[in-house]
Amino acid sequence: MVLIQVALDLVELDRALLIAQEAVLGGADWIEAGTPLIKSEGMNAVRKLREAFPGKTILADMKTMDAGAVEVEMAAKSGADVVAILGRADDAVISESLESARKYGVRLMVDLISVDDPVARSQELVALGVDLINVHVGIDQQMTGKSPLETLAQISKEIDAEIAVAGGLKPETARNAAAMGAGIVIVGSYIIHSDNVTQSAKEIRQAVDNAGSVPDSGKKSQEDEIFEIFWRVSSSNISDAMHRKGAMCGISTLFPGRKIVGRAVTVRTLGGDWAKPVEAIDLCGKTDVLVIFNSDRNIAMWGGLATKTAVNRGIAGLVVDGAVRDMHEIKTFDLPVFAANVVPNAGDPKGLGEINCEITCGGQIVNPRDFIVADDSGVVVIPKERAYEIARRSEEVWKKEKRISDEIDKGKSMSSVLELLKWEKQK
Ligand SMILES: O=C([C@H](O)CO)[C@H](O)[C@H](O)COP(=O)(O)O
Numbered sequence: 388m389v390l391i392q393v394a395l396d397l398v399e400l401d402r403a404l405l406i407a408q409e410a411v412l413g414g415a416d417w418i419e420a421g422t423p424l425i426k427s428e429g430m431n432a433v434r435k436l437r438e439a440f441p442g443k444t445i446l447a448d449m450k451t452m453d454a455g456a457v458e459v460e461m462a463a464k465s466g467a468d469v470v471a472i473l474g475r476a477d478d479a480v481i482s483e484s485l486e487s488a489r490k491y492g493v494r495l496m497v498d499l500i501s502v503d504d505p506v507a508r509s510q511e512l513v514a515l516g517v518d519l520i521n522v523h524v525g526i527d528q529q530m531t532g533k534s535p536l537e538t539l540a541q542i543s544k545e546i547d548a549e550i551a552v553a554g555g556l557k558p559e560t561a562r563n564a565a566a567m568g569a570g571i572v573i574v575g576s577y578i579i580h581s582d583n584v585t586q587s588a589k590e591i592r593q594a595v596d597n598a599g600s601v602p603d604s605g606k607k608s609q610e611d612e613i614f615e616i617f618w619r620v621s622s623s624n625i626s627d628a629m630h631r632k633g634a635m636c637g638i639s640t641l642f643p644g645r646k647i648v649g650r651a652v653t654v655r656t657l658g659g660d661w662a663k664p665v666e667a668i669d670l671c672g673k674t675d676v677l678v679i680f681n682s683d684r685n686i687a688m689w690g691g692l693a694t695k696t697a698v699n700r701g702i703a704g705l706v707v708d709g710a711v712r713d714m715h716e717i718k719t720f721d722l723p724v725f726a727a728n729v730v731p732n733a734g735d736p737k738g739l740g741e742i743n744c745e746i747t748c749g750g751q752i753v754n755p756r757d758f759i760v761a762d763d764s765g766v767v768v769i770p771k772e773r774a775y776e777i778a779r780r781s782e783e784v785w786k787k788e789k790r791i792s793d794e795i796d797k798g799k800s801m802s803s804v805l806e807l808l809k810w811e812k813q814k
Contacts, residue, residue, distance in 0.1 A: 390570065391574065392571055392574070393418055393578050394421045397579060400428045407440065417444040418440055419575075422449070436466070445466060447471065448498075449462055455485075458470075460490075462493070463487070472495065488518075496519040501525070521552070522542055524555065535554040536552075536567065539568075551570065553573035557577045565594070574591050578591065621764060625777060633767040635766040640762070645723035646760075646761065646762045647704030652675045655744055656680070657740060658683045659681065660739045672701075674703055680708045683710075687710045687729075687731070688733070690711065690712045695716075706766050710728040712730060757769060
């Protein structure tokens with residue numbers, strides 16, 4: 388049977404204990420004191436998990452890189468059954484950790500995160516005598532699109548040892564991991580940030596229990612995944628994920644409730660000249676957003692007729708660092724419009740400017756094909772090269788906020804959920 392390990396990558400111990408309980412109800416076999424929890428609460432996290440779950444296997448994710456013997460000893464004496472250290476550590480650290488593991492009666496798991504040649508290193512580790520190998524892609528690496536499954540496929544053919552796998556697993560990927568021969572499926576985010584922890588753990592349970600031995604190759608494209616996530620999250624979530632960067636200034640929705648998710652077709656034009664913006668409509672597809680910079684915010688370069696053409700073409704929306712007019716007509720369509728100003732006077736079609744060049748719009752640089760997400764809070768630009776990473780990170784922000792919001796619904800204050808006092812900078 389494939390085992391499920393819930394990774395408690397949280398910083399609040401009380402919440403971690405609660406989530407562990409709910410995950411066990413959903414079918415989790417092993418409970419991991421995640422590295423963030425250990426850094427926040429120390430070995431007390433392991434002790435408390437041991438006390439609360441006497442019959443369960445507790446893993447301490449120490450991520451040890453040095454002083455292996457003492458770190459394994461600490462975890463073992465606190466009640467861990469399995470201790471995880473890093474495969475990048477020197478062989479001397481691995482050997483010392485193994486000695487300590489044998490002495491204190493715990494099993495040693497070695498994590499392959501960021502190891503250059505995972506197959507060769509796992510063979511060396513098995514030869515050294517480690518008990519379990521963890522094929523792991525870390526949280527920050529996952530955001531760039533890395534998955535542990537390719538490495539798992541290689542390693543499971545090459546080594547004869549118990550293999551665990553971790554790194555952003557969800558039911559589909561957990562199922563594939565089990566089908567590829569993983570004996571322990573480690574899941575953090577999918578379970579611990581869920582609004583129904585027990586249900587999410589059950590989904591993983593079912594997926595691995597029905598895995599069979601043939602992995603399912605049906606994979607969504609990265610582009611589809613990006614769109615799916617950007618529709619789910621808000622511009623505020625994305626701005627948080629980008630460390631407060633990417634938000635346009637002085638441009639807001641003209642029709643609250645309408646959202647844009649799309650890729651930029653850019654236009655730069657001058658003094659209310661509306662020729663290039665109108666020509667650009669004909670270049671847009673259904674997932675494209677016209678993003679226009681006009682040098683004068685007091686002369687409209689967009690109105691009712693342009694809107695009608697854009698709607699016929701089916702474009703995703705309009706973002707204008709400049710002015711629009713004919714609000715009585717524009718509002719009769721569904722097109723999401725974000726602009727800096729609304730005025731009645733129009734400019735002339737002179738043909739000045741460029742289409743699909745780099746522009747600055749609302750103070751942000753926008754390049755053709757960059758992603759644009761706009762909603763009632765404003766407009767954010769996501770450079771195309773980082774779109775997948777930012778989508779994944781914004782999804783994490785969204786999940787975290789959802790979790791805090793659920794706690795507030797249950798009567799807690801925001802300050803207590805976030806343990807603000809505990810995390811204030813110490814003088
Ligand atoms: O080990 C982990 C990570 O490095 C943070 O400590 C996670 O527990 C592991 O990656 C599983 O979590 P998810 O990737 O969120 O499923």
